[in-house]
Amino acid sequence: MKEKLVLIGNGMAGVRTLEELLKLAPExxxxxxxxxxxxxxxxxxxxxxVLAGDKTIDQIMINDRQWYIDNGITLHAGKKITHINRxxxxxxTAEGEAFEYDRLLLATGSRPFMLPLPGRDLPGVISFxxxxxxxxxxxxxxxxxxxxxxxxxxxxxxxxxxxMIQGMDVTVVHIADVLMNQQLDKPASDLxxxxxxxxxxxxxxxxxxxxxxxxxxxxxxxxxxxxxxxxDLVVMAVGIRPNIELAQSAGIHCExxxxxxxxxxxxxxxxxxxxxxxxxxxxxxxxxxxxxxxAKVCANHLAxxxxxxxxxxxxxxxxxxxxxxxxxxxxxxGDESTExxxxxxxxxxxxxxxxxxxxxLIGAVLYGDTVDGAWYFQLMRDGTDVSSIRENMxxxxxxxxxSGHGATNSVDGLPDDAEICGCNGVCKGDIVKAISKHSLxxxxxxxxxxxxxASCGSCTGLVEQILASTLGSDFNDTP
Numbered sequence: 001m002k003e004k005l006v007l008i009g010n011g012m013a014g015v016r017t018l019e020e021l022l023k024l025a026p027e028x029x030x031x032x033x034x035x036x037x038x039x040x041x042x043x044x045x046x047x048x049x050v051l052a053g054d055k056t057i058d059q060i061m062i063n064d065r066q067w068y069i070d071n072g073i074t075l076h077a078g079k080k081i082t083h084i085n086r087x088x089x090x091x092x093t094a095e096g097e098a099f100e101y102d103r104l105l106l107a108t109g110s111r112p113f114m115l116p117l118p119g120r121d122l123p124g125v126i127s128f129x130x131x132x133x134x135x136x137x138x139x140x141x142x143x144x145x146x147x148x149x150x151x152x153x154x155x156x157x158x159x160x161x162x163x164m165i166q167g168m169d170v171t172v173v174h175i176a177d178v179l180m181n182q183q184l185d186k187p188a189s190d191l192x193x194x195x196x197x198x199x200x201x202x203x204x205x206x207x208x209x210x211x212x213x214x215x216x217x218x219x220x221x222x223x224x225x226x227x228x229x230x231x232d233l234v235v236m237a238v239g240i241r242p243n244i245e246l247a248q249s250a251g252i253h254c255e256x257x258x259x260x261x262x263x264x265x266x267x268x269x270x271x272x273x274x275x276x277x278x279x280x281x282x283x284x285x286x287x288x289x290x291x292x293x294x295a296k297v298c299a300n301h302l303a304x305x306x307x308x309x310x311x312x313x314x315x316x317x318x319x320x321x322x323x324x325x326x327x328x329x330x331x332x333x334g335d336e337s338t339e340x341x342x343x344x345x346x347x348x349x350x351x352x353x354x355x356x357x358x359x360x361l362i363g364a365v366l367y368g369d370t371v372d373g374a375w376y377f378q379l380m381r382d383g384t385d386v387s388s389i390r391e392n393m394x395x396x397x398x399x400x401x402x403s404g405h406g407a408t409n410s411v412d413g414l415p416d417d418a419e420i421c422g423c424n425g426v427c428k429g430d431i432v433k434a435i436s437k438h439s440l441x442x443x444x445x446x447x448x449x450x451x452x453x454a455s456c457g458s459c460t461g462l463v464e465q466i467l468a469s470t471l472g473s474d475f476n477d478t479p
């Protein structure tokens with residue numbers, strides 16, 4: 001008799017855990033999945049290209065319904081679990097149906113944070129979180145002209161860019177004076193601001209929203225400094241909060257997120273949790289790379305191999321915001337005890353800043369030229385002494401002589417476990433193995449076999465470099 005494993009939450013972290021588990025112990029569990037949305041598992045990172053018209057909903061599906069059938073997984077799409085009875089190990093749906101479990105995996109994700117402003121319930125005030133939000137934006141863009149996006153972080157800028165492509169007149173409102181302040185410093189943000197203004201976006205920096213006003217639907221946004229702006233749509237992109245209500249109501253220990261140990265187990269040994277809903281050693285998570293690491297560890301324990309531990313590691317952000325390449329990692333702001341190496345070429349829209357402490361690289365921001373991001377990230381993770389390569393470091397790996405294990409190709413020096421594709425959690429070793437095993441020659445073939453570079457495309461250059469270095473003279477550039 002197989003044990004029953006139930007996954008609540010059909011998002012990227014939970015389903016990645018199932019994928020990893022099926023590799024390790026395909027016959028161990030009878031698996032059931034509950035998801036709020038009426039779809040298979042899709043790539044939430046790729047909602048922006050859908051909004052911009054570059055992709056369709058079908059193209060961002062990671063696992064369509066057929067995948068669940070092929071793997072013998074029961075999917076209840078659009079069914080909500082409202083109650084967990086941990087004594088009876090039973091779940092209840094909104095319709096009153098009961099389901100039993102032996103092991104439970106919570107991957108309830110996070111909710112967009114909506115500012116508690118007067119007027120936030122008006123029609124036309126939305127977040128940017130799921131397929132339904134994207135559909136609302138596309139519909140609004142057909143019949144209305146003006147949009148305001150509150151929040152100048154990554155998500156806000158992606159929403160603004162997509163709405164602008166759909167023909168709307170878009171203003172981004174940001175409370176700070178630095179765009180994407182989680183990923184960029186002031187000089188990089190200023191470069192970005194000018195580039196986005198040149199594309200047609202408008203910005204109100206250092207503006208705090210006081211209220212949203214309108215009779216039947218949103219008509220204007222009012223700021224604390226007394227000014228106001230007319231609008232037909234307000235998109236709030238001011239952050240996310242772990243979705244912990246279901247776990248809390250079941251008496252599972254939560255703080256800001258569902259508290260888990262290094263094996264991704266909650267305080268109830270039968271219940272595991274992964275993804276944006278968890279809190280691990282005080283930290284919560286919003287980027288996809290740590291979620292995929294958590295998925296691997298959790299699968300290892302569900303398969304009862306019991307050898308993996310999740311240790312929150314330094315994360316890097318590789319982004320392709322509205323056609324601009326960005327990379328940031330570690331402590332890129334620095335303090336009195338650190339030194340900065342800075343390169344800036346405003347005419348070419350290139351800016352690089354490396355932060356060094358005790359001869360080690362501890363932070364980096366790359367804007368416009370990110371080809372060496374993976375190499376810098378590896379130096380950070382390995383804690384490499386950079387004193388011998390310091391004078392040429394800013395110019396990238398191919399400028400370092402033999403002293404710095406220089407390589408003609410910037411991926412040659414990376415170890416097999418270096419992450420290449422953050423969207424799909426693919427390492428260099430996975431790609432090299434697939435190229436050799438399946439005799440792959442083109443970028444499209446690598447995409448099909450490994451999913452690397454199949455999502456946002458910010459790692460395409462690295463994947464092509466791996467192809468070139470693995471195949472040598474057999475490699476043909478994709479036109």
